[in-house]
Amino acid sequence: MDIFIQQVMSGLATGGIYASLALALVMIYEATEVVNYSQGEMAMFSTYLCWSLLQAGLPYWVAFFATLVLAFVGGVLIERVIIRPVEDAPILTIVIVCIGLLVILNSVAGWIYSYIQKPFPTPFPGEPFKLGNIYLGKHDLGEIGVTLVVFVLLFVFFRFTTLGLAMRAAAQNPVASRLVGIRVGWMLALGWGLAAAVGAVAGMIVAPVLFLDPNMMGGVLLYAFASATLGGFTSPGGAVVGGLLVGVIENLVATYVSFIGTELKLTVALALIILVLLFRPSGLFGRVTVRRV
Amino acid sequence: MAALLEARSLEGSYGRTKVLHGLDFAVEEGGITTILGANGAGKTTTLRAVSGMVKTSGEIRFAGQRIDGRATEDIARLGVAHVPEGRGTFSQLTVEENLRLGAYVRRGTGALVNEFARVYEYFPVLAQRQRQVAGTLSGGEQQMLAVARGLMLRPRLLLLDEPSLGLAPMVVREIFRIVRAINKEERVSVLLVEQNASIALALADHAYLLETGRVVMSGPAADLQRNDAIRRSYLGY
Numbered sequence: 001m002d003i004f005i006q007q008v009m010s011g012l013a014t015g016g017i018y019a020s021l022a023l024a025l026v027m028i029y030e031a032t033e034v035v036n037y038s039q040g041e042m043a044m045f046s047t048y049l050c051w052s053l054l055q056a057g058l059p060y061w062v063a064f065f066a067t068l069v070l071a072f073v074g075g076v077l078i079e080r081v082i083i084r085p086v087e088d089a090p091i092l093t094i095v096i097v098c099i100g101l102l103v104i105l106n107s108v109a110g111w112i113y114s115y116i117q118k119p120f121p122t123p124f125p126g127e128p129f130k131l132g133n134i135y136l137g138k139h140d141l142g143e144i145g146v147t148l149v150v151f152v153l154l155f156v157f158f159r160f161t162t163l164g165l166a167m168r169a170a171a172q173n174p175v176a177s178r179l180v181g182i183r184v185g186w187m188l189a190l191g192w193g194l195a196a197a198v199g200a201v202a203g204m205i206v207a208p209v210l211f212l213d214p215n216m217m218g219g220v221l222l223y224a225f226a227s228a229t230l231g232g233f234t235s236p237g238g239a240v241v242g243g244l245l246v247g248v249i250e251n252l253v254a255t256y257v258s259f260i261g262t263e264l265k266l267t268v269a270l271a272l273i274i275l276v277l278l279f280r281p282s283g284l285f286g287r288v289t290v291r292r293v
Numbered sequence: 294m295a296a297l298l299e300a301r302s303l304e305g306s307y308g309r310t311k312v313l314h315g316l317d318f319a320v321e322e323g324g325i326t327t328i329l330g331a332n333g334a335g336k337t338t339t340l341r342a343v344s345g346m347v348k349t350s351g352e353i354r355f356a357g358q359r360i361d362g363r364a365t366e367d368i369a370r371l372g373v374a375h376v377p378e379g380r381g382t383f384s385q386l387t388v389e390e391n392l393r394l395g396a397y398v399r400r401g402t403g404a405l406v407n408e409f410a411r412v413y414e415y416f417p418v419l420a421q422r423q424r425q426v427a428g429t430l431s432g433g434e435q436q437m438l439a440v441a442r443g444l445m446l447r448p449r450l451l452l453l454d455e456p457s458l459g460l461a462p463m464v465v466r467e468i469f470r471i472v473r474a475i476n477k478e479e480r481v482s483v484l485l486v487e488q489n490a491s492i493a494l495a496l497a498d499h500a501y502l503l504e505t506g507r508v509v510m511s512g513p514a515a516d517l518q519r520n521d522a523i524r525r526s527y528l529g530y
Contacts, residue, residue: 162393169383169394176381179344180446181369181398 002133007251013140014209015247016147020202021217021224022231022239023154024195029233031171031191034083034094038101040221042078042196043203045105046071047212048113050204051120060123064204068197075196079189109214120207143205150201151240154194158236167191219266223250226269229276232286242284246272296354297322297482298343298450303351303361305335305342312338314506315351320450320499325476325483327493327514329527330503336486337378339503340452343484344368344375356449370398374443378454380435382442384428388419391427391438395445412441415471433464440468444475451475453485457492465489469496490527494518502527 021039028036036042049070053063082101086093124142128135158164170177170187177184203217210216223246231242246269254265282288296319305313312335320326330336342349345365353361360368369375374395383391392412396405413420416437422430427438436456443451453472457465469492475481487493494500500517502510510517517523 162397165386165390165393166397169386172385173381173383175346176377176383177394178346178365179369179375179377179381180394180442181366182394183366 003255004252006134007255008248009134009136010140011248011251012244013137013143013247014206014250015227015244016143017202017206017220017243018223018227018246019240019243020147020150020198020205021220022227022243023151023236024199024202025224025228026231026233026236026239027191027195027198029228030236031167031188032083032087033091034098035233036195037095037098037221038105039195039199040217040224041102041105041109042071042075043199043220044212044214044217045109046074046196046200047120047203047207047216048109050200051113051118051207051212054121060121064123067200067204071196071200072193075193076189078196079192083192084185084189106214113214115214117211117213120204120212122208139208146201146205150198154198154236163190222266223247223269226272226276228283229273230283232283234287235283235285238283238285295322296320297356298484299352299354300339300343301352303339303342303349303353305338305347305349307338307347312347312506313342313349316503316506316508318501318508318511320482320484323476323480323482324499325473325485325497326499326501327485327487327497328501328503329487329490329493329517332488333505334503335506336488336503337454338506340375340377340454340484340486343452344373369446372446372449373452374446374448374450375452376439376443376454376456378458380439382427382435382438385426387424387426388430388438389423391442392419392445395442396447399445399447408445408447412444415444415475416441433460433468436460436464436468437471440472440475444479444481448481451481451483453483455486455488457487457489465492472496490523494528 021043024039025036028034046067050063050067053066054060058066078101082097083094086097122139122142124138126138128137158168166177166182167187167190170182170184174184202220206220207216224243227242227246228239230245231238231240249272250265250268253260253268254262260268276283298320300316300318303313303316304311316339318328328336328339338347341347343353345360345363345368349361351361352359355371355373360371383394392409393405396408418434419438419441422434427435430438440453440456456468472483473496476483485493485497494514494517497514500511500514501508502517502523
């Protein structure tokens with residue numbers, strides 16, 4: 001039983017990271033119907049920026065928030081400069097552009113910072129707490145805490161502010177949004193900026209565990225896809241629940257199914273994607289959309 | 294009276310297909326003008342041209358200012374509230390959120406509370422539905438919400454695209470009664486596009502008849518009401 005609780009807790013901690021990245025994917029998908037394949041690499045690149053700021057001697061939290069700002073600006077720029085010109089192009093074009101962006105960010109990071117793994121500090125150092133026979137790592141708890149704060153902030157922003165409302169409106173009905181005077185193009189750019197910042201949080205929180213290297217987010221992105229698919233690509237709340245579930249499922253399967261272990265963990269994510277697409281394509285909480293062709 | 298909205302040799306096209314072939318029309322300040330015509334005559338396109346939603350050539354002036362070629366959101370910001378065909382409400386948002394969006398460009402101009410009160414006075418049924426998601430309203434209520442949202446902009450000009458579409462006659466009469474009240478009390482000018490010629494002519498003071506993208510007749514609404522050709526083709530008696 002102790003092992004079970006232990007695994008669930010650390011599953012929730014990693015699940016929080018999948019949830020953040022999944023949320024970033026869903027935010028962009030909801031606004032533009034684009035699945036941003038470069039979301040993981042954008043997060044990785046932001047984490048490198050944070051690393052540079054730390055190397056320059058900035059205190060951790062200053063570097064953390066400065067990175068959020070940089071990631072936000074970067075996200076806005078990417079939308080304006082790279083995505084905007086292909087906005088009305090067929091979906092395949094946009095997918096290729098996103099994959100191109102993935103490759104470029106990955107290579108540029110490798111070129112600037114090299115492919116050698118770098119240690120990345122955690123803002124939550126120290127001995128784990130001990131509750132009975134269960135150990136709770138400080139960084140694990142910190143991960144859960146940070147992701148919860150991000151979710152609450154996003155919820156409040158989208159639910160209660162006029163700008164958040166305008167962004168939701170622009171995503172749902174661009175034509176009607178223009179008619180009430182909303183600058184829809186900027187709302188989409190803002191959405192990319194926010195998603196990039198949320199992704200940056202995921203990158204900075206996962207880097208102490210995985211070590212920083214240009215391919216760090218590859219696996220995480222796959223889990224984030226599984227999370228978003230499980231929760232439903234059209235549901236931000238679903239992405240969060242999906243992320244936590246995927247984190248827990250991944251850990252439990254690795255612990256209790258002997259032939260999978262840690263080596264085949266990633267396969268679990270792929271199997272999950274296939275199962276969801278087979279039996280419930282819109283995910284647990286997603287909208288079923290019907291399209292006439 | 295000066296014209297609030299004026300179009301000269303207005304052409305409009307979707308891609309390579311030209312739909313409007315040089316229209317001239319005007320909406321008087323404080324007046325109600327209607328554009329009548331059968332399906333496909335170009336009525337909706339005319340409103341879209343005014344709002345900058347289709348490619349146009351020719352000249353459109355609003356309050357003396359050229360607005361042709363400007364972005365839709367900028368035209369809205371000048372005080373043009375366009376209530377599109379099929380209502381165009383935000384179906385997944387609540388009534389209250391829809392109305393808040395209507396006042397989006399007037400952010401920071403103070404008490405929105407008064408605006409809500411004013412709009413709910415015209416549409417009491419919406420006050421009871423504040424927290425309801427727009428998509429779950431009845432057709433008539435959605436049309437009222439669309440007009441109410443336009444009103445939140447404090448517009449000088451209200452563009453109404455077939456507000457009677459798909460609604461029961463009683464509901465249509467109610468909506469037209471409210472539009473008349475808004476026009477009288479708020480001095481909002483109205484450009485109304487309708488297939489239902491009899492009710493539109495009863496409301497409007499000036500009318501244009503559109504056939505395949507051209508104005509074929511225009512004049513005071515009362516004159517068109519008495520015109521034999523219009524009676525036979527559009528009023529059906």
